[in-house]
Amino acid sequence: MKLLKTSTLAGALALGLSAGFTPAFADTLVVGTTQTPRHFNGAIQSGIATFMATAQVFASPLKYDAEWNPEPYLAESWETSEDGLSVTLHLRDGVTFHDGEPLTSADVKFSIETIKENHPFQTMLAPVTEVETPDDLTAVIHLANPHPALMLAMSPALMPIIPEHVYGEGNIQENPANLSPVGSGPFKFVEYQQGDFYRLEKNEDFFLDGLPKMDEVIVQIIGDQANLTLSAERGDVDMVPFMSAIRDVQRLEKADGVSVSDDGYDAIGPLNWIAFNTQKPPFDDVRVRQAIGYAMNKDFILERLLGGVAKDSVGPITATSPMATDEVEAYDFDLEKAAALLDEAGLAPDADGVRFTATMDFIPGMAEMGRNMAEYMRTQLRPLGIEVEVRTAPDFPTWAQRIASYDFDMTEDSVYNWGDPVIGVHRTYLTSNIREGVIWSNTQRYSNPEVDALLEQAAVETDPEARAELYKTFQQIVVADAPILFINEVPFYTAYNDGLTGLPQTIWGAVSPWDEVEWTE
Amino acid sequence: MPPLVKRLASAIGLLVAVLVLNFLLIQMAPGDPVEVIVGEMGGASEELIARLRAEYGLDKPVIVQLGLYLSKVVTGDFGYSYYFNQPVLSLILQRLPATILLVVSSLMIAVVVGTLMGIYSARKPKGLLSHFVTIFSLVGYAAPVFWTGLMLLILFASVFPIFPVSGMQNVRGSETWIGAVLDVLHHLVLPSVTLASIYIATYSRLSRASMLDVLGSDYIRTARAKGLNERRVIFGHALRNGLIPVVTMVGLQFGQLFAGAVLVETVFNWPGLGRLAYESILRRDYPTILAILFFSAILVMVANILTDLAYGRIDPRIGGGRRKPSKPKGAAQ
Numbered sequence A: 001m002k003l004l005k006t007s008t009l010a011g012a013l014a015l016g017l018s019a020g021f022t023p024a025f026a027d028t029l030v031v032g033t034t035q036t037p038r039h040f041n042g043a044i045q046s047g048i049a050t051f052m053a054t055a056q057v058f059a060s061p062l063k064y065d066a067e068w069n070p071e072p073y074l075a076e077s078w079e080t081s082e083d084g085l086s087v088t089l090h091l092r093d094g095v096t097f098h099d100g101e102p103l104t105s106a107d108v109k110f111s112i113e114t115i116k117e118n119h120p121f122q123t124m125l126a127p128v129t130e131v132e133t134p135d136d137l138t139a140v141i142h143l144a145n146p147h148p149a150l151m152l153a154m155s156p157a158l159m160p161i162i163p164e165h166v167y168g169e170g171n172i173q174e175n176p177a178n179l180s181p182v183g184s185g186p187f188k189f190v191e192y193q194q195g196d197f198y199r200l201e202k203n204e205d206f207f208l209d210g211l212p213k214m215d216e217v218i219v220q221i222i223g224d225q226a227n228l229t230l231s232a233e234r235g236d237v238d239m240v241p242f243m244s245a246i247r248d249v250q251r252l253e254k255a256d257g258v259s260v261s262d263d264g265y266d267a268i269g270p271l272n273w274i275a276f277n278t279q280k281p282p283f284d285d286v287r288v289r290q291a292i293g294y295a296m297n298k299d300f301i302l303e304r305l306l307g308g309v310a311k312d313s314v315g316p317i318t319a320t321s322p323m324a325t326d327e328v329e330a331y332d333f334d335l336e337k338a339a340a341l342l343d344e345a346g347l348a349p350d351a352d353g354v355r356f357t358a359t360m361d362f363i364p365g366m367a368e369m370g371r372n373m374a375e376y377m378r379t380q381l382r383p384l385g386i387e388v389e390v391r392t393a394p395d396f397p398t399w400a401q402r403i404a405s406y407d408f409d410m411t412e413d414s415v416y417n418w419g420d421p422v423i424g425v426h427r428t429y430l431t432s433n434i435r436e437g438v439i440w441s442n443t444q445r446y447s448n449p450e451v452d453a454l455l456e457q458a459a460v461e462t463d464p465e466a467r468a469e470l471y472k473t474f475q476q477i478v479v480a481d482a483p484i485l486f487i488n489e490v491p492f493y494t495a496y497n498d499g500l501t502g503l504p505q506t507i508w509g510a511v512s513p514w515d516e517v518e519w520t521e
Numbered sequence B: 001m002p003p004l005v006k007r008l009a010s011a012i013g014l015l016v017a018v019l020v021l022n023f024l025l026i027q028m029a030p031g032d033p034v035e036v037i038v039g040e041m042g043g044a045s046e047e048l049i050a051r052l053r054a055e056y057g058l059d060k061p062v063i064v065q066l067g068l069y070l071s072k073v074v075t076g077d078f079g080y081s082y083y084f085n086q087p088v089l090s091l092i093l094q095r096l097p098a099t100i101l102l103v104v105s106s107l108m109i110a111v112v113v114g115t116l117m118g119i120y121s122a123r124k125p126k127g128l129l130s131h132f133v134t135i136f137s138l139v140g141y142a143a144p145v146f147w148t149g150l151m152l153l154i155l156f157a158s159v160f161p162i163f164p165v166s167g168m169q170n171v172r173g174s175e176t177w178i179g180a181v182l183d184v185l186h187h188l189v190l191p192s193v194t195l196a197s198i199y200i201a202t203y204s205r206l207s208r209a210s211m212l213d214v215l216g217s218d219y220i221r222t223a224r225a226k227g228l229n230e231r232r233v234i235f236g237h238a239l240r241n242g243l244i245p246v247v248t249m250v251g252l253q254f255g256q257l258f259a260g261a262v263l264v265e266t267v268f269n270w271p272g273l274g275r276l277a278y279e280s281i282l283r284r285d286y287p288t289i290l291a292i293l294f295f296s297a298i299l300v301m302v303a304n305i306l307t308d309l310a311y312g313r314i315d316p317r318i319g320g321g322r323r324k325p326s327k328p329k330g331a332a333q
Helices: A002-019 A048-057 A105-117 A225-234 A245-256 A287-297 A298-305 A335-344 A371-385 A396-404 A449-460 A464-480 B004-026 B033-041 B045-055 B062-074 B089-121 B128-142 B147-160 B176-216 B218-225 B228-241 B244-268 B273-282 B286-314
Strands: A026-033 A060-064 A070-072 A075-080 A084-089 A128-135 A138-143 A187-193 A197-202 A216-221 A239-241 A260-261 A269-275 A356-361 A386-390 A410-416 A484-489 A492-497
Touching: A026 A048, A026 A225, A048 A187, A048 A197, A048 A216, A060 B218, A070 A075, A070 B128, A128 B045, A187 B228, A197 B045, A216 A260, A225 A239, A225 B147, A239 A245, A239 B045, A245 A492, A269 A287, A287 A335, A287 A371, A287 A464, A287 B004, A298 A371, A298 A484, A298 B033, A356 A371, A356 A396, A371 A386, A386 A484, A396 A410, A396 B033, A410 B004, B004 B045, B004 B286, B033 B045, B062 B286, B089 B128, B089 B176, B089 B228, B089 B244, B089 B273, B089 B286, B128 B176, B147 B244, B176 B228, B218 B228, B228 B244, B244 B273, B244 B286, B273 B286
Parallel strands: A026 A216, A026 A239, A356 A386, A356 A410
Antiparallel strands: A060 A070, A075 A084, A084 A138, A128 A138, A187 A197, A197 A216, A239 A492, A260 A492, A269 A410, A269 A484
16 A cells, blocks of 8 residues: 555656656657767768758758659759769759758759769769750769769768768868767757757748758667567657667557658668578588578568568569569579588588588677577578577678688678669678678679679660669579578668658668658647 | 875876777777767768768877867867757756755665664674675675666556656656655655765675774773663764774775676666766767766865875774874885
């Protein structure tokens, strides 16, 4: 009885306390994320944390709908020349940066040059030779060769137009405006409390009428996933993009007043796979790699290990991309076929029934796709005579160093498409991209001249259908060669308060503008 | 050498040792900050990686890096954080207030609650409550602090949502100045209680033992014989002597408290130095880690000096040079 009294008292006290904390703005959106941004200048830094802020503060030439179609943004219209060697952008008139200065073609030129020089995704703008500015509202991008990937490279996350008068002087890497960015996007940057939150406010002069809907956006950084999930459940945060932790997604699915959705994010194309060290015996034998492919029960992985939350992945290009095909070897679960392939490869079992031993690594941090997957492999491959030793890594750099220095047999790995295959797919398969010490280069050391040739052709093919055809052949070869076994797409969910509409669910998901998000109640 | 100079010299020596040792330790961990940065960028070209390594001076031999680093620290320059993209000093200054708030409040809770519990159970050492205090403090001491934190979170932020889950303030903002202060205090409760939980045990056991000792001494019997009430006896006479070991412990445990803050801040998303330390270790952000360790070493040293001073005030026998203790006869032959 006394206990009850005390807890009522405590409850009343807390209620009194929290009553004092009503939101100051009715139209405030609080977004929760586990990612700490290094800074907010997406012209020189990639990664989800930077992309999210970049797409709010800056505007880009184009944006995309949910079906991979480009839409006018800063560019009202655009055209590609017959030979594919130049792309002309016609800019919207009267656009200003948040400091009131006009946005002109000179800023577009400056931004493209800065990105080409500094951005981690070098292939995005590699063929750009020059940007010509015949007048304030026209920018002509000249290319050394046709470069269809340029279209997706002009997306909000990848091509922020940054003001030359702010970022033009000195070493851009250390420009203070990287931490207090000035752009022309839907939201103005207000403040950053290091490691805690950053605050954006509505850009009243935004060039799209009636947008953005929110008066204020606060992005709260909550490093611990369990803590973030709890915050979403309680309604402390209104929206959590990029949720991958399966148990947390399932938990929020059941929470009152909160919904989850995996719409959007297609262009990010986050593939989760098992990679082989293809130059290390016995994995230099394609039959061994294929055998492991047939030995894995994908239905079990998707339904049980990943709780039905993640989508299937069959090849190197994310399933909804116009360049993707599903006409590839499916590696249907077949243990007999797997054993036969291993026999054929000359790997007979010894007296203890062991054919060979191998190590399995995984990216630390995501238990369901990492450790659980590795443990699954261990039990799944034992009957086949493959002894798997699961190797843990205490943190990301430890894992990355092993993989980038080829000190591994098999590893779970997550690599993203980032829009066009030229940006995020080619790097994994090109012989020319076998670079020791570089994580997410071709760390499998896979080399197939036919694949190299196909990728080179596809990079410069301007006809979308012909290009898709080239990529189809590429996908079929890679899946058959099996330097990588494709497992699933990393689930990216947005958890959101039921009172919200207009969620960012285009192909770029939450790394596109949140200008249409609004409260309905 | 005068004691103060001696003390200062040993402090400086210790600080240099802290820096050098930690520098080498961090270098031994696999991977470097560029790998992490590239990892979070979702991949990068070889050229960019080489450029970043050169920019950060990571391409030089370790011993050269160490020399460069020490020579900069001497001038008060703690370098530029690779990961957080700003000068380390400003980064630390932004995070320091939150940690001081957390550590000081935890210390206060631990000392006050712990000592009161200790005194109470010393008065009736065989009583039911005394046993309860013993069990309670041992459980608090034995439980890992992050686990205690998680349990408190589940209980008081999820099942009974009385307290906030994370951070130091409501990001939606408070309307008044008073509201903002209350908001921070509201956020402070769970983390500081969690951090205090381990130390309550120490202080309650310590003050219990010490008070038992003191309460059995002659002057207390005299005080009681004089007819003083129990309150005066305990708080006026016994506590002063009973507190001496507690004060020593406060100084000794300051460093541990800081270490505990790393875990508590991570669990509660408290934007302090502890979480920064955790984040920068994961990211191999050498300049930040080293500076944090450096400043925590200084904090611990200052705490120790303050302890000695306080000690001298409470216990006149330790006069710190005011009165030379007479040499015991027959010693040091």
